[in-house]
Each structure stands twice: as C-alpha cells, then as structure tokens.
Amino acid sequence: MIHSLHKSFRVLSTSAAFGLLLAAAPQAFAATPADTLVEGFAIDDIITIDPGEAFELSTAEVTANCYSKLVMLDPSDTSKVIGDLAASWTTSDDGLTYTFKLKPGLKFASGNPITAADVAFSFERAVKLDKSPAFLLTQFGLTGDNVADKAKATDDATFTFTIDKPYAPSFVLNVLTATVASIVDKKVVMEHAKKVEKTADYKYDTDFGNEWMKTGYAGSGPYKTVAWRANEAVIMEANPNYYGEKPKLKRVIYRHMKESSGQRLALENGDIDVARNLEPGDLDAVQKKGVLLTSAPKGTVYYFSLNQKNKNLAKPEVVEAMKYLVDYDAIGATLIKGIGEIHQTFLPKGQLGALSDNPYKLDVAKAKELLAKAGLKDGFTVTMDVRNTQPVTGIAESVQQTLAQAGIKLEIIPGDGKQTLTKFRARTHDIYIGQWGSDYFDPNSNAETFTVNPDNSDEGKSKTLAWRNAWDVPKELSDASKGALLEKDSAKRAAIYEDLQKKVLATSPFVIVFQQTEVAGYSPKLKNFKLGPSFDTNFVYPVSKD
C-alpha cells in the first residue's frame, strides 16, 4: 500500500489545492430569505424564555413578540396604558379591586381558547414559582397562599385582581405591562409540568412546567417561539391564531452576535437585515454604505456609584466633587455619540415625572475646593470595578483622567460582567460603574432602587442600589418616594418625583452620566422597522420586506 503512496499523495494534494481554488470562485451572494427577518443581536443574556422566570432585557423583546398581556403600553404615548387581551377594566372605589373583561374569541397559538382561568393561572404560577421577576406581582400583597383568592376568574371572560393598598392606578397598570404578567396557556403548560419534591422554601409538588418552559412556548402573541438555543439563536414563526393584525413576515431570527464589528460586516454583506449592537464608530461607517438607522431612548441610565463604606467617598464634599469631575460634554460628543445622551437625574426620559436638568459640568477648580474642604487637598487613591465592555470602559478611562486633574488616583479593575456584579452585590467595591434598566415602565422602579434602603446593615433584605452602596438614605427622601406610590392624581405624583430627583441629584452617592439610546442599523429593504420606547416594546410584527 505504501508502495503507491507517492501517487496518492500527488492526487490528494492536487485535489486539495483544487478544493482551495474552488472556494475562491466568486459566488452570487446569498441574501436573507424574503419571508424572514434576520437580526444580529447580542443575546447572551438570555437564560430562560419562560415569562414567569425571565428578567433579562433581550428576553423581554422575545416574550413581548410572542406573548400577550392584559394591558400594554400605548406605543404612541408611553405614559398611557391600553388593552391587549383586556377589552376594558374598572377600578373599585376603594382602589383595591381591578376587574378586567377579556376580548371575545381569543385563542392561544395552540388553538386553545384564552379564558380568565388562564389569566388567573398565569398570575398564580408566577407568584408560586417565585423567580426573579415575581416581586413585581408580590409587591401588591400576593403570596402563594392568597394568590388564588386575589387573582381569580369570576367567569370565562372576567378576571378580578385585588391588591393590598390603594396604589396609584398608573403604577398598577404599568406593572401589568411587564413580562411577568404575560398570559400562558394553562393546558399546554400543565401538560409539561413535572413532579418535584416539596422543600422548606418550595411548598408545591409541581414545577408548573418551568423546566419545559425555559425553552418551550405556550403563548398567544403575533409570533410564536420555535426555538431558543443559548448563545446561538432565537427563532420565531408567525402565529396563525393571533387575534390582532397578522405579522407581515413568516419568520424572525435573532442571531447571536457579540461584536459590533461582526454585526457591521454581516449587515454590509446582507447576511443579516438588522444590526442591534453597533458602536459609535461602526454606526458612522454603515451609514455611509446606505444602511438606515433608527433609534429610541430606553429606560436605562448609566451611572457610577460611590460605596459609602469607603471613608473618603462617604464625605459629602467628596460626593459633590465627584459630580464636578466628569467631562460630560466630551463623553456625550464622542463615547456615547448616537447611543446615549447626557442625563443626570435618576428617572429616564419618557417616564412620568422625569426631569431633564443636567446642572453639572466639568469644573476641576470647584472640585479641588470641595476636596480641600474635606481635608483631602492632596487627593486620595480609590478603585473602580469596570466590566470590560463599551461604553463603560471608555467612560471609566475618561473619568480616570478627569479625577487625576484633582489629584484623585483612580485604579481601574477590569472584570467580566458577572465578576464585577458579584463584588458590587457583596458591597466590597469602592466605585462601581454600571447601568440600571427600569424593571417596569413606571417611575417607582427607579425611585425605589435609588432612594429606598430600609436596613443598611450587611444583612439588609432589600438589596436596592442604595443598599449596595451603603447609602443610608435620609428618611425624608424614602418617605417621599413611598408616598408617591399611593398618589392617585398623576400630576401630583409627577410633582413628587420631580422634587425627589433634584434632592437625589444634589446629595446621593450616584453620579448618573447618561441615558441609553438604543440604535439599530437596518437594510433599506425593510419597511416599518422601528424600536420601541422600552425593551418589551421592540415589536417586529409590523416589519415587511421588499
């Protein structure tokens, strides 16, 4: 056999060379199929697509397109709520009971009818599972023991929801637009439920289909989820049983692509129709090649926060000085150009009562004066935990330079996202730079996390951002925040938040730098591609293709 080796070698190496040449033959380019929308999107944050469990931003977009809720944000005015499955609703005089009437003839993707029993089951399931987003419902006084009573079907088309305090109706309805309030198909879910052992902290003998629902689907939205493969793709197909306007495209594929540069290449070559994570440099480049851009401000603010356990950072003068030591103008003009705008208050634009005051500017002299007053004329050394992604790395470096001008030496500790977060949650950081996205589209979400900290000890149960930075919030501020929650008059409620934002801006250990603008580049072949005001309103069903 070895006898003829030389011949085989020649034949094989020649064919290998031919193979290489063949690959070099120019090819007509394969565009995305005409009935399919392909988006390049960093979806590595998805860990489950069960709406009763999911709490991640990318998942919110998937579930928003595949599930229906009782109510949804009015896309044209996000301070209002309109019916989704619910045709109408009423509130009792004492402000505690909400009665929803369902639209007639609704069906799940499975073909099963949608009844008030499914709605009640969805609420019960989310509360009993008690996963990350369950607090959105349990904050209304729901518990595993009383949920069957508080959220129940009175007939096939009527669902009543009873809460424990007369909260502002705007607050209650806003919360019900969140992913966790998605309505699931009781029959399909329970067919896949698994028996589990009862334990001390889980008192039920079923997993309510959670294991299957992590990758499964039981909803009624314009699209149905066909598959989610971690770090690879989400594939959705049009739901023929959807009650509303039928989606224009048969399929939508979210393809996981981490890097901006990769998305840019793929978009320019027509391998994807939409690029969702383009950085400023790539945005400029794709625009020159005829790619269209669309953007929408999102409910996410980027901030850095000063751990009050650090005795230098705890001095009020230092806290104030820090706010003068950020070059907001330069950051706005370069690092976040197109993907954000300078915003210094804790409520993002678009939410009730949000202020757009940006009083702070880079002022080194003023900061030095404040530091001298704090007895830190020669500055000090401090660390900042920074996750190694843009734009936070760039902002951290910019802040490092401006702090140095006032004699503060900032050491940047780069880390992977989970690593910096682990440290932040344990309160062992000095300065942490990160972002906060509203849990639901209501001012209370941010107000609570930035201004409420009932127990500042390490054992504190309520681990808000204020707690994570060991900020013992003045009682006056927490009380205002809690009071706003019960204010029925929307205008008065807005006024409370406006006042609160000013005070927090002046004294809190949070240096809020900008509000995120989500921007996407898309192929000119697409029609009606738009981003919504929040992650769970990025709807794809109106999109069509030439």
Next chain:
Amino acid sequence: MAVLRFFVTAATTFLGLLAVTFFIGRVVPIDPALAIVGDRAPAHVVERVREQLGLNLPLYEQFWIYLKQAVSGDFGTSVLTTNPVMADIARVFPATIELATIGTIIGALLGVPLGVLAAVKRGSIADQVVRVIGLIGYSVPIFWLGLLALVLFYARLNWVAYPGRIDIVYEYTFTPITGFYLLDAIWQGQWDVFWDLFRHIILPGGLLGYFSLAYISRMTRSFMLNELSQEYVVAARAKGLSETRIIWFHALRNAAVPLVTVIALSYAGLLEGSVLTETIFSWPGLGLYITNSLQNADMNAVLGGTIAIGVVFVSINLFSDVLYRTLDPRTRSR
C-alpha cells in the same frame, strides 16, 4: 498488565484533571448562582439558588458530591442551555471534530510533501520558501490571521460565507443525522447544503490546516533529513534505485513512523485547542461551548467539556501508540 497500567494512568489523569478544573472554577470570583438567575434577580432568589446548588457547603464536600455523580455518568445539567451536559457535548463535539479533521487533512496532505521537498532540496530556494511558510505559521497568532482572512475573503472579496457553520436558510431544510454536517449532506444528497457548509468550513478549516501544516512540514523535513543520511539510502542509491523510489518508498516509510505521532498529536491539539478559531468564526463547537460556559460560571458544562477533551487526548495517544506498533515491526515483539 499493560492494559491495567494504562487504566490506572488514565484514571489518575482524569481525577487530577477534574480536581484542578473544579477548584479553579470555584476560586474564580464569580458567583455561579448569578449565572442561573441573571443580573437583575432579587437577593432572596440568589440566596435560594445558592442553597439548591450546595454552594454553601465546604469545597471538598462539593467536590465529593460531584465526583460521585460523575462516576455514575451524571455530569449534571448546563445552566446556560438547561440540557444535560453530556447531551450538549454530543451536540457540539462533532462540529469541532469536523473542523479539526479538515484542518488535519489539509495540514498532512500539504505539510508532508512540502517537508519532503524541503529535505530533498535542502538549502535551495524551495527549502527557504517552505521555511518561511512554516515560520509564519508558527509565529503569527491565529486570531490575527483569522480576522485578517475574514476581512479579506469575506468582507472584501465575498468568496466565503459569514462566520458560523451553516446558513440560516438551511437550518430549516436540513436535518443532520450524525452531527457531522458535511457527511450528512453527502449522505442525503443535498448538494446545495454541502456547498454552503463548504463555504463556511473552508476558511477556519484552511487556517487550522495552515497551522498544522507549519508544524508537520518542519517535522517531516527533519525526520527526512535524518533518514536520507542513513547508510541504507546510500546502499539503495548504489544499487541504482530511482531517486523517487528511494525518497518516497524507502526514506518516507521510515520517517512515517514518528510522523504518525506528530500528526496524531497535532490532531489532538486541534481538537482541544481551537478555542480562538471557534470564537472568531462563531463555530458552534466544543471550544466555543467551554468559553461561553466559563464566562457564565457554568461549571458543570466546563467540567464536562474538560473531561471530553481529556478522553479524546488519551484515546488519540493510545491510538497513535497502536499505529506506531503496526508501522514499526521492531516494536511489536516488545
């Protein structure tokens, strides 16, 4: 006896591998509970998951529990994909094997002849050219060359397909059977799918092939130089055998014995070491799986992947030993 010794060695290797990976995974300053519940989970949910995972137990106890399950074939469930780790590995490993096989085929088919050529024409221009090709392959980092190749062949020239294993279009029409897509496509006679797969694999496969070519051609050259200076070659020449026959039949046959080990090791290296290539080319193989899992503190998946690589490495070593014995009659009697 030799078989027993082999199993003891293999078992010790795996135990060590597991222990090191496990403890490194646990001292990394990332809370694995966060990987399960996500960044925005409330504190009590994080704490409950920590309890469930047994993360509050002492390290050695956690390791003991893991070991007991692993021996019974249960490598746990991946947090990220929610599948059993072994099912995940069975899904991603064929992609890596396919890529590494293409790479090794290219590397061996081109590397051996080039090495022989360089040895025979020692000192000539041809030798120098082969040397430079090898040197570049040795010293240029693959991520750099990979990105450069992507920019050139994908972005500028559009000759090859986007990073990934298969076009989105075919993900619906093509049902793989074995997981080796190229073979599956041939088997099913889906030539358009085969062409698409080929356009995807050729760039990463070619790059890996180039790197293994660099190694194999250098080794071939030195083995061949060694053989060509032997007395039997002089004797063969004296007998009047043709130069082609001396080189390709006599010398290469003797050089082939150590060469098999070199190729096998380079194959094993590609199987475990294509993490960077897989990342750059979004190749859904074992390397990318382990990298993603590591970034998510998904330790069951990382440990499972490490074991899989260990098994492959040990088997390839064993296999090349056996092959060595068949090729070299002298080792058989021992």
